[in-house]
Amino acid sequence: MMILIFPPVAKPCEPPAGVALLSAALKEQGIGCCVVDANVEGLMYLIHSVKEPIDSWSQRALKNRDKIIGDLKDPALYKNMDRYHQRVYDLNKLLSISVDSKRFRITLSDYSDNKLSSVNSKDLLKSAEIYHENPFYPYFEKELKPQISSMDSEFIGISLCYLNQALVSFALAGWIKDNFKDKKLVMGGGLISSWMSRPDFDDPFKDLIDVMIKGEGEQPLLELMGKKNIEKRHYVPDYDFIKQDLYLSPGKILPFRATIGCYWSKCRFCPEKAETRPYSSQRATKVLDDVKNMAKAYQPDVIHFIDNAVTPAFMKTLSQEDSGFKWYGFVRFEKEFLSASFCRDLKKNGCEMLKLGLESGDQGVLDQMNKGTDLDMVSATLKNLHGAGILTFVYLLFGTSFEDEKAAFKTLEFVEAHKDYINYLNMAVFNLPKFSDDALDLDTQEFYHGDLSLYLNFNHPHGWDRRKVKNFLDKTFKKRAFSNGKIKRNPAFFSSNHAMFF
Ligand code: SF4
Numbered sequence: 001m002m003i004l005i006f007p008p009v010a011k012p013c014e015p016p017a018g019v020a021l022l023s024a025a026l027k028e029q030g031i032g033c034c035v036v037d038a039n040v041e042g043l044m045y046l047i048h049s050v051k052e053p054i055d056s057w058s059q060r061a062l063k064n065r066d067k068i069i070g071d072l073k074d075p076a077l078y079k080n081m082d083r084y085h086q087r088v089y090d091l092n093k094l095l096s097i098s099v100d101s102k103r104f105r106i107t108l109s110d111y112s113d114n115k116l117s118s119v120n121s122k123d124l125l126k127s128a129e130i131y132h133e134n135p136f137y138p139y140f141e142k143e144l145k146p147q148i149s150s151m152d153s154e155f156i157g158i159s160l161c162y163l164n165q166a167l168v169s170f171a172l173a174g175w176i177k178d179n180f181k182d183k184k185l186v187m188g189g190g191l192i193s194s195w196m197s198r199p200d201f202d203d204p205f206k207d208l209i210d211v212m213i214k215g216e217g218e219q220p221l222l223e224l225m226g227k228k229n230i231e232k233r234h235y236v237p238d239y240d241f242i243k244q245d246l247y248l249s250p251g252k253i254l255p256f257r258a259t260i261g262c263y264w265s266k267c268r269f270c271p272e273k274a275e276t277r278p279y280s281s282q283r284a285t286k287v288l289d290d291v292k293n294m295a296k297a298y299q300p301d302v303i304h305f306i307d308n309a310v311t312p313a314f315m316k317t318l319s320q321e322d323s324g325f326k327w328y329g330f331v332r333f334e335k336e337f338l339s340a341s342f343c344r345d346l347k348k349n350g351c352e353m354l355k356l357g358l359e360s361g362d363q364g365v366l367d368q369m370n371k372g373t374d375l376d377m378v379s380a381t382l383k384n385l386h387g388a389g390i391l392t393f394v395y396l397l398f399g400t401s402f403e404d405e406k407a408a409f410k411t412l413e414f415v416e417a418h419k420d421y422i423n424y425l426n427m428a429v430f431n432l433p434k435f436s437d438d439a440l441d442l443d444t445q446e447f448y449h450g451d452l453s454l455y456l457n458f459n460h461p462h463g464w465d466r467r468k469v470k471n472f473l474d475k476t477f478k479k480r481a482f483s484n485g486k487i488k489r490n491p492a493f494f495s496s497n498h499a500m501f502f
Pocket of ligand 1: 262263264265266267270271308309332357
């Protein structure tokens, strides 16, 4: 028997896929598994723990707490972005006053502690030692303890995927070690994998965590439980752990991963490339069968494909029949989108929104990035998707070593020329992955001070540094790109996770 815990803080709008896949792998081999989404439970615990308001805003939010939570699960709220934002900020206000706000900053998507850093192994171990200071400690004691105590399990796995979960994950580990001395701790997930991929990684957590897992966790966990040589890598996620109505979304969203890794894996700026996770996929028709089985078991309203990029072959399969669910996910600009009828078929058969990594509107920059994208094709794709009624969520990346100010202006001009076909925009400032090939050619400095930091700062070869990029985004880009209101504002905190509902 194994207990798998997904710790706070991550967006509480859908269940976590990683632990659901691990649970499926274990159960398929006859090993009992219980998943606890401590993220959604913990955040809800904090929101409900507020008893005293501190000002008129929190007084109003406290009085309407149940209604705010109910509204965020009601599709009607998603007709009005301003009302939606009011509800999200109200809930966030309650979260912020549920903790010592001088020390901790907790939102519906972030967690930070001004005394401890998430990228410093000593601080993470300190978080484990002083777990009783963690804001989620009362949740551990009151809600998690009875759940763990009721299960006869030798191992407890903690799934650490995002930086915002790191300090709480270690506080949780410290609390488990103190309270359940007979249990062995296993830790894995995306962030642990990234840390373990560092060439200089020398496990600083060995006295606390019994087993650390790098990469996909299914095979190592099965081995740990005595099931050796299981080659299978693709599973239908097991969402039996979902507790009714806890997630803040206007419908049941279930994540599904059709592929492992990225089928392109060539973009020079991408951490996926630096970590070289071997790509793995299955036949498109088999994947569709798996998705249908999941849909039959749990009746989701929406399926969120969490692949780095949904493959053209799978999209074709999805476009050919009505499988009875709506979906959205990341895709690359592929030639299939040049057919307007293909885009219409996608929409007809459930595709509501596509997330597209454009990165730059300058062809020279795209070529140097090795993005494999042609801007004429992008233009036609955006028009076809818009014409078919599929929402487009376009991702841009500024400040790479390939870009200068002139190229950034070209991106702005490209966006301005396509305003009618872009529904949402995400603008990111580039972080240089520490162990990437590109880092070798640049003049670099530490970015965050911490032995587990994954990124570097660098002197930009064309003087287009972070300060200038941020200035450009705030003072020029945002003003012009959003000027006529055609491109919508991103939903606060939840961003693309709620975008398709507007
Ligand atoms: S397509 Fe996306 S995930 Fe794949 S290498 Fe490029 S940026 Fe990375």
